[in-house]
Amino acid sequence: MSIKAEEISALIKQQLENFDDKLKVDEVGTVTYIGDGIARAHGLNNALSNELLEFSNGSYGIAQNLEANDVGIIILGKYDDIREGDQVKRTGKIMEVPVGEALIGRVVNPLGQPVDGFGEIKTDKTRPIESPAPGVMARQSVSEPLQTGIKAIDALVPIGRGQRELVIGDRKTGKTSIALDTIINQKGQNIICIYIAIGQKESTVRAQVETLRKFGAMDYTIVVEAGPSEPAPMLYIAPYAGTAMGEEFMYNGKHVLIVFDDLSKQAVSYREISLLLRRPPGREAYPGDVFYLHSRLLERSAKLNDELGGGSMTALPFIQTQAGDISAYIPTNVISITDGQIFLQSDLFFAGTRPAINAGESVSRVGGSAQIKAMKKVAGTLRLDLASFRELESFSQFGSDLDSATQAKLNRGRRTVEVLKQPLHQPLPVEHQVLILFALTRGMIDSVPVQDIQKFQNGLFEFFEANHRDLLDVIVKTGDLPDEDKLTSAITEFADGFSK
Amino acid sequence: MKLSKEDIGRRYAIAFYDYAVEQNVLEDVFNELQVLKVVVSETPEFAQVLTNPVLDLTEKQNILTLVKEKFSVTVQKYLQIVFDYSRMDDLGAIIDAFNAKYETENGFGHGTVTTAVKMTKAQMDELSKNYAKENGLNKFSVTNDVDDSILGGVVLRTNGMVIDGSIKTKLVSLKASLINKI
Numbered sequence: 001m002s003i004k005a006e007e008i009s010a011l012i013k014q015q016l017e018n019f020d021d022k023l024k025v026d027e028v029g030t031v032t033y034i035g036d037g038i039a040r041a042h043g044l045n046n047a048l049s050n051e052l053l054e055f056s057n058g059s060y061g062i063a064q065n066l067e068a069n070d071v072g073i074i075i076l077g078k079y080d081d082i083r084e085g086d087q088v089k090r091t092g093k094i095m096e097v098p099v100g101e102a103l104i105g106r107v108v109n110p111l112g113q114p115v116d117g118f119g120e121i122k123t124d125k126t127r128p129i130e131s132p133a134p135g136v137m138a139r140q141s142v143s144e145p146l147q148t149g150i151k152a153i154d155a156l157v158p159i160g161r162g163q164r165e166l167v168i169g170d171r172k173t174g175k176t177s178i179a180l181d182t183i184i185n186q187k188g189q190n191i192i193c194i195y196i197a198i199g200q201k202e203s204t205v206r207a208q209v210e211t212l213r214k215f216g217a218m219d220y221t222i223v224v225e226a227g228p229s230e231p232a233p234m235l236y237i238a239p240y241a242g243t244a245m246g247e248e249f250m251y252n253g254k255h256v257l258i259v260f261d262d263l264s265k266q267a268v269s270y271r272e273i274s275l276l277l278r279r280p281p282g283r284e285a286y287p288g289d290v291f292y293l294h295s296r297l298l299e300r301s302a303k304l305n306d307e308l309g310g311g312s313m314t315a316l317p318f319i320q321t322q323a324g325d326i327s328a329y330i331p332t333n334v335i336s337i338t339d340g341q342i343f344l345q346s347d348l349f350f351a352g353t354r355p356a357i358n359a360g361e362s363v364s365r366v367g368g369s370a371q372i373k374a375m376k377k378v379a380g381t382l383r384l385d386l387a388s389f390r391e392l393e394s395f396s397q398f399g400s401d402l403d404s405a406t407q408a409k410l411n412r413g414r415r416t417v418e419v420l421k422q423p424l425h426q427p428l429p430v431e432h433q434v435l436i437l438f439a440l441t442r443g444m445i446d447s448v449p450v451q452d453i454q455k456f457q458n459g460l461f462e463f464f465e466a467n468h469r470d471l472l473d474v475i476v477k478t479g480d481l482p483d484e485d486k487l488t489s490a491i492t493e494f495a496d497g498f499s500k
Numbered sequence: 501m502k503l504s505k506e507d508i509g510r511r512y513a514i515a516f517y518d519y520a521v522e523q524n525v526l527e528d529v530f531n532e533l534q535v536l537k538v539v540v541s542e543t544p545e546f547a548q549v550l551t552n553p554v555l556d557l558t559e560k561q562n563i564l565t566l567v568k569e570k571f572s573v574t575v576q577k578y579l580q581i582v583f584d585y586s587r588m589d590d591l592g593a594i595i596d597a598f599n600a601k602y603e604t605e606n607g608f609g610h611g612t613v614t615t616a617v618k619m620t621k622a623q624m625d626e627l628s629k630n631y632a633k634e635n636g637l638n639k640f641s642v643t644n645d646v647d648d649s650i651l652g653g654v655v656l657r658t659n660g661m662v663i664d665g666s667i668k669t670k671l672v673s674l675k676a677s678l679i680n681k682i
Contacts, residue, residue, distance in 0.1 A: 015678055024664040024673075028657075043660040069506045087662075 027090040031055075032070060034082050037231035038276040039073040041088045047071050050130060052096075054089045057081050060111075061088070062095055062233070065277050072277040074233035076111060096126040097241045099248035104192065107209055107223040110238040112245075115225060116209075127248055129240040133299035140305045142339075145370045146257065146314050149185030149427020150178065152357045152420040155379035155437055156386075157342055160370025161255055162303025162312035166334055168319045168326060169344030173356050175318050176200075177424055178342070179259040180208060182316070184215045185427035186257060192249050193221040194258045196242040198235050199265035202227045215425065235269035243300050246313050250302075253309030258301060262318035263294060267330050284329045294330075295337050326361075340364035353421060359386045372430065372479035378437040382416065385441075389413025411446055418453040419445075431475040432461050438481070439491050447499065456498055463494045509593030516578055516594070517601050525574050530602055532575050537595045539567075550588035564588075607638035611658030614645045614666075631656070 029043030039061060047053065053061045053073055059082065065072030073088065076095075097112035102123040107116035114121050142160035159165050167175050183193045195212075197205045205225050212218045222245055226238040239260050246256040260266070267290055274287035282288050294317070301315035317338065319331050324345060326335065335341055340363045349356035371379070392409055396402060402410070419440050422428070436457050439445050448456045464472055468490045474482035481487065520529040540547055546567070550560050564583050568576045582588055603609065613619065613627060624642050632640035642656075652667035 012678065016674075019674055019677060021670065024662075024669055026662045026664065027660055028662050029660060045660055069504060089662075 028087045029071065031082060031084055031086045031088055034079060034084060036272075036276050037075050037079060037233050038273065039075055039079070039082065039088070040070045041073060042070050044071045044088065044090060047090055048094070050094055052091045052093045054091055055079075055082050056087045056089075060091075060095075062237075064273075065279075074236070074273055074277075075231065076233050076237070077231075079231065094128045094130070095237070096128050097244050098123045098125065099127045099245045100125045103222045103245055104220060105218050105222075107205075107225055109230075110224060110226050110234050110241040112241065125248065127244040129237055129244045130296075131244065131247065131300070133296065134302045134304060134308075138304060138308055139302050140310075142303050142312075142366045142370050144255075144312075145367075145372060145375075145430075146182075146191070146255075147185060147189065147430050148178070148182040149429070150181055150355060151422055151428060151433050151437070152355055152359075153178070153342060154371075154430065154433055155375065155420070156357065156359050156383055157340060157362045157364040158367035158371045158375070159314065159316075159364060160303075160367045161314050162301065163340070163364070163366055163370070164298050164301050164315040164317065164338040165364060165367070166317050166319060166338040166341035167344070168321060168331060168335070168341050169356070170321055170324055170346045173344035173346050173349050174354060175320070175344060176204075176208065176261055178344075178355060179261060179316060179318070180211055181425060181427050182257065183212060183221055183259070184217050184425060186220065187216060189255075191220065191255045191257050192246075193217070194224065194242050194246050194256065195221060196224040196226075196238055196258070196260050198226050198238050198260065198262060199228045199269070200225075200261060202229070211425065232269035232272045235266055236273055239263065239266055239297050243297060243313075247300065250304065250311040250313045251309065253304075253311045255311060256313040258313055258315050260297075260315065260317040262320050263297075263334060264318075264320045264330055267293065286329060290330070291333050291337075294334055298334075298337050339366045353417060354424075355422060357420075359383055360390065372434075372475075374434045374475050374479060374481045375430065375437075377481055378434055378441050381441065382437070385409075385412065386416055389416065408446075412440075412443070414450050415445055415448070415453060416440060418450050419457065421454070429476075431472040432464075434475050434481070435464060435472065435487075435491075436460065438487060439495075442488065442491075444488070444491050444495055448495070456495075459498060460491070460494055463497075464490070505590055505593040506597070508587060508590045509595075509597035512582060512587065512590070512594045513597035513601055517598055517605075519578075520574060523574055525572065526602075528572055529574055530598075532571050533595050533598055536571070536575070537592070537599075540592045540595065547588045547591050550583060551586050553586075607636070609635070609637045609640045609658060611640065611642050611656050612645055613642045614647050614650060614655040614657070616646070616648045616650055616652050616667075618646050619644045627654070627656075631658075 027044065027046060029041035031039050032042050033040035047063045047066060049063060049066055051063045053063055055061060057078065059075055059077040059079060061073040061075045063071050064074055098121060100123040102121050106114055106118065106121060109115050112121070142162045144161045146159045146161045148154055148159060153159065157165070167178055169175055179195065183195060186193055209218070209223055212221055224238055224242040226235045242258060246258045249256045267286065270290065270293055271286050275281060275285065279287045298315055298317060301313040303312040304310055317334060319334050321328065321331055326343065343358045343361040344356045345358045346356070348358060389409060392406060393413065396406070396410060419436055439460065445453065445456060471482045471487055471490060520526045549555065550564060564579065568579045582591060582594065609632070613624070624644060628640040628642050632638065650666040650668045653665045655666050656663040
């Protein structure tokens with residue numbers, strides 16, 4: 001196709017005719033201090049709180065402290081070529097990020113700019129990163145399950161759509177693996193996932209993105225990445241930016257899963273910003289509003305009522321503890337904000353119980369009502385069984401003469417622990433989970449040796465897929481258990497074959 | 501926490517301004533303070549010496565007496581108070597705050613105009629008259645800055661505002677709009 005010169009000339013002429021030749025009026029201030037991602041500027045008398053400001057080098061900043069003589073600004077992006085005496089301009093806007101379908105499958109920074117090298121993100125919709133959470137009347141209680149595909153979670157600490165479930169544990173206890181497995185399991189569930197990596201090593205994030213891509217999970221996932229080499233303000237705004245992206249889907253009636261990995265690092269970067277802005281430090285040198293930092297973020301995850309489309313945003317905030325101490329400042333704060341927690345323990349992890357979920361200290365305050373009936377029936381007593389097993393186990397180490405009832409309990413306990421183990425990146429569909437838990441709680445695998453349980457489980461799934469898919473379909477369709485006699489006889493049929 | 505110079509300046513200036521208005525000597529005081537400001541900014545040692553705790557108080561008092569003689573009674577009293585509270589070091593900030601108060605109370609304004617070629621007196625008068633009328637000020641004074649990189653037009657900077665009518669900015673935005681739409 002050839003382009004005619006006259007056409008271009010006509011186009012330019014038209015542009016020139018429409019060119020807006022007005023005077024440019026800006027409100028400006030002068031930078032008086034610069035350093036560590038923070039600037040102070042004199043002037044800007046009419047600046048709003050949280051207003052976006054533009055520096056003369058093209059970087060943007062957010063007005064944080066509005067004081068009598070100057071404005072404290074956090075800088076988003078490059079600040080090493082901003083000098084004292086430079087101009088900083090008001091934009092009259094509140095910080096916004098691009099949102100919408102175009103972001104799905106992309107890796108972006110907290111400003112919504114792509115960092116995956118797949119080119120520009122074409123969307124004209126934006127949302128402010130800070131926005132009020134839905135009010136009391138805009139919500140409804142959590143009722144639909146969010147299947148993580150992890151037996152130990154779906155059975156013991158079930159998560160519902162719109163719930164906020166804290167994942168807490170020391171470093172290297174498998175927190176991120178839980179997130180990745182959960183995201184992988186959302187395939188075909190009509191859920192959009194947002195994974196926000198805050199201060200995670202860039203190499204780790206890269207590996208995680210590759211894992212998600214390998215399992216086809218990037219087709220419904222947005223990754224927001226704020227690396228440790230970026231200035232603290234970027235880490236601070238990352239969860240808010242991610243939530244804004246999620247809200248766009250939630251308010252359009254869709255379901256969203258959002259993972260904040262992790263909020264302790266965000267709290268640390270907020271502490272850094274606050275100290276540099278000379279806000280008074282409180283406990284552990286965190287500023288006074290560090291509770292509000294997390295509460296206003298997590299309140300935005302909700303299950304909306306039907307008039308608003310019934311969308312939901314399920315949040316999995318992560319907190320890293322030091323030496324298993326969940327009574328430190330940030331962990332207790334976030335525990336009190338969320339609807340329950342999944343506590344991961346390093347000694348369980350190293351003992352081979354993976355996922356290393358501590359059943360005693362993990363709870364889900366609202367998820368129970370979101371469990372499907374079949375799961376409720378098979379998992380009802382599981383938590384108590386597991387707790388009494390842990391108790392008995394420590395006693396039984398003292399003597400060998402145990403009565404048969406105790407022996408049976410110990411037997412069952414060992415098998416429960418074994419059944420709840422699950423390899424990495426192999427989430428199970430809910431009907432399989434119900435099946436194996438049914439077999440466990442009805443005592444049908446009490447005779448299987450502990451070391452053979454994984455093999456038994458895999459065999460059972462294959463056997464049912466091949467011979468009794470109809471029974472599994474009943475669970476999927478009705479959410480309830482199929483005829484228990486039929487189920488029992490089918491499992492016994494397999495167990496007999498297995499023991500031979 | 502230590503008060504900033506601006507905070508101190510504002511406190512002392514407001515008190516002095518109100519006192520001067522009550523005594524009906526505002527204009528005289530204002531003019532005298534402009535002289536004092538020149539002294540303070542050209543010889544910073546003056547204020548430093550008077551607040552230096554190492555020096556003898558009577559000696560400092562003698563220096564102050566020598567200087568303040570030349571001013572009116574009101575300013576003399578005031579300088580003595582500022583000296584007694586050892587705020588001579590902040591005198592510059594106090595005068596700045598006083599001037600700012602004087603300007604806002606009387607509807608005066610000041611700005612800097614950047615042009616590519618030097619403005620004539622008539623042009624400057626015209627501009628200040630129009631700006632004052634537009635913004636409801638009683639008087640607006642301008643100083644002229646020459647910067648040929650703006651190519652043409654004027655850029656007016658005043659009190660945290662930039663009104664940009666330069667050819668350079670227009671060309672930049674024209675370029676942006678052509679690139680965006682084509």
